[in-house]
Each structure stands twice: as C-alpha cells, then as structure tokens.
Amino acid sequence: MSTFAALIVIVLAVIVDFFWLDADRKRWGWMKHWTKFQKGLFFSGFIVVTILIYAGFSLEFL
Secondary structure, eight states, rough: OHHHHHHHHHHHHHHHIIIIIOOOOOOSSHHHHGHHHHHHOOOOOOHHHHHHHHHHGGGOOO
C-alpha cells in the first residue's frame, strides 16, 4: 500500500504543479504549443515511467 501511496503523491505533485502552481508557465512553457492529445500522451508516459522506475528500485524489497 505504501508503494501505491508514494506513486500517487508523485503523480499528484506533478499535476498540481502543471495546473495550479505554475501560473506564469515558466516551468512548463516548453509545452505551450502542444495539443491536448500530446500533453495527455506526455503525462501518461510520465506516469508509466514513474511506476516502472519505482517498481524497479523496490523489487529488491518486495
């Protein structure tokens, strides 16, 4: 359960930063001209890669 909670915290932190904290688009401005599909694909890929990396590092402890 703690693995799932850590993944949720990481994903929520990125999403909150993208939609709420970065009002001036200084960190995410490089995605300014992307379509919604491209942004969704990027964040989906980010979530998958985050899960794979976290799972890979924690396999020793499972």
